[in-house]
Amino acid sequence: MDGIAAALGDAARWRIVELLAERPRSVGELAELTGLRQPQTTKHLQTLARAGLVAVFPLGQRRVYALEAEPLAAFAGRLRELAEATAGHAGERGVVARYRAAIEADSAVAGRDRWADGREFAFDRMLPVSRETVWRYWTDPDLLASWWVPAPLTLTDCGIEPRPGGRAVIAYRDADGEYRSEGKVHAADEPGHLAFDLAVPGPASFTGHYDLTFTEVPEGTRLRLGLRITATTTEALSAIAGIETGWGQVLDNLTAVLIEKG
Structure with missing residues (x-):
């Protein structure tokens, strides 16, 4: 999960993932759609591949990249778990917010x-x-x-x-x-x-x-x-x-x- 999170933490790589979610694409096509140079695009794709998020298919002189659904589904599942855990402890966040509000109110008189x-x-x-x-x-x-x-x-x-x-x-x-x-x-x-x-x-x-x-x-x-x-x-x-x-x-x-x- 750490590798996936790190790979998706870059705006350019996130945009590449969005484009590959539509269909497999070549490096040249991805570079054109993202506005990146091809070497930059290739490096981003290599990072995504190391995280297991994309697969590469050499087709003669071209390389076509496709998104892997399974690791994305696992990552989405983990995010859902975190969201549910966060919602289950919403009261504790409320406690912290009330505490902060009390500090701000008392700061005006604690001179x-x-x-x-x-x-x-x-x-x-x-x-x-x-x-x-x-x-x-x-x-x-x-x-x-x-x-x-x-x-x-x-x-x-x-x-x-x-x-x-x-x-x-x-x-x-x-x-x-x-x-x-x-x-x-x-x-x-x-x-x-x-x-x-x-x-x-x-x-x-x-x-x-x-x-x-x-x-x-x-x-x-x-x-x-x-x-x-x-x-x-x-x-x-x-x-x-x-x-x-x-x-x-x-x-x-x-x-x-x-x-x-x-």
Whole structure:
């Protein structure tokens, strides 16, 4: 496939393929129709032949080239697979677009430290399991690790100790680096209320204050997450702009895991 893609990546060769798709043609005819010199046309045809896209038929003093349908069909099939895979992940492209839009919007106001202090976010999810189960998925480190970060991130440490003063931490990495935030638990009333903070260190620092309530409803549990930002720096622009999108993905992960469990 790589050879075919490379061969078709040239505009002149693509035009030759279009002409040969109509019928076999000689080098002279192809040169005339493309406006190329015959030596150039011959080189392009040799490249297409090495990729298996054309066959050559010596006819006395003439050489006639014909297009091979099978490799083109295989290449078209691969393109269809890629298009279908892309369509299947259109939501992820939407996530990236929303993240970019948020960065652009925040860039207009992030001109000084503490620019986002007091900013609040709210998230709401209906989960088809008991409050006790939801509580365990937040406070058991192994269960927490099963949903807290979306792909392609790799979780390296996480935990929320369900007691006042308990440790709260999330650390993960991706291809661009490692990220860590730590804090402590302020309230842990099993199974209905959990509050904690997480501080991101370094130049791009800020602190998030998280307040979770788990309410029993006929469908299972209603999760409400309130998040307030303090101690923001100008360098934290991209992280804060990504909070709404990122936490939406994280809670979608939790919902999917619990639906599968249910």
